[in-house]
Amino acid sequence: MGVYIIRRVLGLIPVLILVAVVSFLLIHIIPGDPAAVMLGTDATPQEVEKLREDLGLNEPLHVQFYRWISRVLRGDLGDSFFMGRPVTVALLERLPATILLAVAALFFAVLIGVPAGIIAAIKQNSIIDQLVMITALIGVSLPSFWIGLNLILIFSVNLRWLPSGGYVPLTENFIDGLRCLLMPAFALGFMQAALIARMTRSSMLEVLRQDYIRTARSKGLAEQVVVGLHALKNAMIPILTVIGTAFGVLLGGAVIVETVFAYPGIGRLVVAAVQRRDYPVIQGALLLISSIYVLVNLLVDILYTLIDPRIKYN
């Protein structure tokens, strides 16, 4: 087990290096000069040139990359051009908000998705099954920002139940924090709920068909025990996979929902940084989110082995 984990972690290194190279190259071919953006429309070419020099943008690309990567290896993502402060600090400030949103969305998704999928599987081909599956299909067919905009229209503007956006840390004010979180988490989680429901249903169906379930049933075990203990446990692996992927999708896919709800997460930071050509911030954010994604997937893989010891560590 330990060897397996170490091997997997080592396997991440080339992936992360590639991620770093790709983010760096991608960002530096974006047209648009950060210096020109920062100085505004009224800057003279001389001022722009001076700032480019100060920001180190005039050096050859490989020199810039070398400087960036050697700092990254020491855990320093450089300074934001636009905000003039360390990218690490800027990212860490927003990370809690983004993780909170992703966790809340995932919570929604699992809370709705898994039971819906189980019920649909048990009552296969019934009206409930069809209702659940059609709702789930509609769920995966609606753009999240469209859901978000309509939620604001209904719950903030018309009913005035919830704030239209913003973020309050739960530690600061738990109730207000939850109120801010509710709509974005729902808008973000709905599609994943639908995906999880579909996956839960099909893996449950698969398992329920297996011989040992039939045996369990024929032995006269209560239906709840059959479903809960045997079927669900074995259906957990594909469900976990979807949940693991969902977390990654939620972390990065929050961009759009964060924009709709004026939510100060990493996604919005990246969009703003692209608009400002704030290279270090874009690079840092891409690197950070991808690393989290990769780690979460590793965690999911390790969880597999805990749930189902039959899976080999190769």
Place this chain on the structure above:
Amino acid sequence: MRRRLGRLIPLCVVVLLMVTLAALGAEKPKYGGVLRVATTTSVPTLDPMVVTHIATREVGMHIFESLITFDENFGVVPMLAESWDISPDGRVYTFYLRRGVPFHNGKEMKAEDVWASVVRFLEVSPRKGELANLEEVKIVDDYTVAFRLSQPTGPFLAALANPIAQLAIMPREAVEGKAARQAEIIGTGPYKFVEWIPDRHVKVVRFPEYEPIDMPTSGFGGYKAAYIDEILFIPVPEPGARVAGLEASDYDFADFLPAINVPDLMDQPGLILDSLMPYTWPVIYFNFARSFGSHKLRQAVQAGLDLDEIMIASSDGAGRLDPGMYFKEQVWNSQVGIDLYNQKDLDKAKALMKEANYAGEEIIVVTNTDYEYMYKAAIVLEQQLKKIGFNVKLVVLDWPGSLDVRKDLDKWDIFFSSHSTRFDPSANDFYFKPETTFFAYDNPEMVKHLKQGMDSTAFEDRYRAYEEAQRIFYEDVAMIKLYDLGIWQGWQKYVKDYRPWVMLNFNSVWLDK
């Protein structure tokens, strides 16, 4: 009976007194409360000197003050300096500072602080070029500073007063040797900086020791007071979120509301809406290095455009037509060129186009989506140009991307931008001087007038010079001014004494709740 009456009289007096007091109370500002302001964009830094960014200058408006500032008519008035002299040769400006003005750190503002602030401004500010003629800053005594110029300079006072990348007066120790963005955020303004959480808010609180100037309030100048305990500037970039947040009372004030939602919002009893007009003027630049090097072809565009249509679609009703290069509200406004503005003459345009021997060369129109009004104006302009007979290709980028294209004179013909309030006409010089222009404009006569405006100090002389420049602007079709854009702002009824003017300013605003 008499006894009763005897009791009634004092009662009446008391009631009357209370009514009078209540009436007076309605007028009299109250202290206290928190003001939550939804702004359009995040601050890049609070260091007031180093960026021209709107969010920096709007928050800075509450924290910092300069030696002099602008009143409602954009004339220069005292702020931290109570008065100034100009030597007869126009080369030495001596400023006399107000006494007993404390910084937020408790120290009194003195001449050495002014000196240190100017020295730093000359190192870090993007506007340092405006002080190129400044030869020396001298501390005469604790409350007197003298500036010596190499030659008389028309826009010198405006450069000191300009709130954009402001020459804020800050304590010597807060600025001395501090690189760009590294200054300590300490000023003399009514509000004191507390915290900045990027993309969440900037918090400022009342500075109880604030020392206002004893002059009537006008523009940025005159008496200011800090009535509110705490102001939060909250960036909410999505316009719909600002509207919804204002309606749901998540914000007490919201900036730049979509004009289209204004009628709806006006129906709501708890809200007040007003427009900040003028805010900016959308403009198109011609690239003189390609097809529009032809004067006739530029004139064809000038003749054929229907600016009413462009204005309606682009501003959703928050616009007005005016030919002036400076707003009607500004002393520099002139109506010269009005005959050439908004002609809507399609036949004339077609005739001019023929005279120019236009043979269907591709006209690349570059606009951006970051500024929605520019994008919308471009959509209409594209159709209008097609109607005249141009072969138009519309290129829509984001703002930095479009700036990048603008650098390359082979890649564009018409470029969308906008000009916000210029505090001095000389701010426009760089467009028209051959050494600084980016669209290959070259007209010695224009340069002559601009130089005259720069070198004169008397207002009348300068006005005439810039009026001539505006005449040439229209005759040459150097650019085309489209219209004046206003923006809508909205606030809750209990926010009192807010007046939309040039930019967000909550000094002297108070909350009645």
Place this chain on the structure above:
Amino acid sequence: MPTQSHSTVDAEKADGLSSPRRDFFRRLLDSRLAVLGLALTGLMVMIAILAPVLAPYDPLAINITHRLQGPSWEHPFGTDNFGRDLFSRVLLGARLSLKVGVYVVVFTSLFGTLIGLIAGYYPRLDNVVMRVMDSLMAFPAILLAIAIMAALGPSEFNVVIALGIVYIPRTSRVVRGSVLALKERDFIEAARGAGARDGRILFLHILPNCLSPLIVQATFIFAYAILAEAGLSFVGAGPPPPTPSWGNILSEGRSYMRVAPWITLFPGLAIAITVLGLNLAGDGLRDVLDPRLR
């Protein structure tokens, strides 16, 4: 046997019956939802193809005096803030949105298949190629697409490339998985034994057997691409206006959502219907082509 899915029943029934192709269509037709999905998708494709004929107005023609009108006989979907006819714009929008979807599918299928085949067949390349795919997968899809769009500049073609790069790893994984399974099968061994060259084995023997999962995957990528186009347009990184796509009609209409909700309603519905159709079709195809995956 009450919990057995009908697709498995079908599969059992189908064993040893008629030609596989007829069988495929019969099973497909048996699934009502799949038929509905294919019909919806087909309808949208027809609309996209016939849009220039069906559209009553020029979708770019501006008429300021008619701006922001609600649905009427004259303008069935109303008009937008420039007075452009929304019905025509949504019809023409189908063209661009579906075009982006189709091209993304073609792009990912071509490159994803090629990469998947190579990675699956040549164990030595597998590690390197799949690491690259893993690192692409590690980027959140929409963020990566935004960054690519920023780098390449806004154009329809670049949207296809951006989304293509984002979705290639998915396709290549599916194909690689099939190849790995197929490689060990007898008929491949037999072909190899008969002296067939790698290219021949890959394209003649292995590829045809990967088609089922590939088609299913393509249907879902089509759906993702349409949603992603809308999302990209929303953050300003979609295909550039003025050519209408559902995404940019939606995105432009969002400032008018309260005074003119029809601007966002109709393209939103169009997206939902199309994606729903594709998802139904995808589910149906999966049931029919690959009952194991159900």
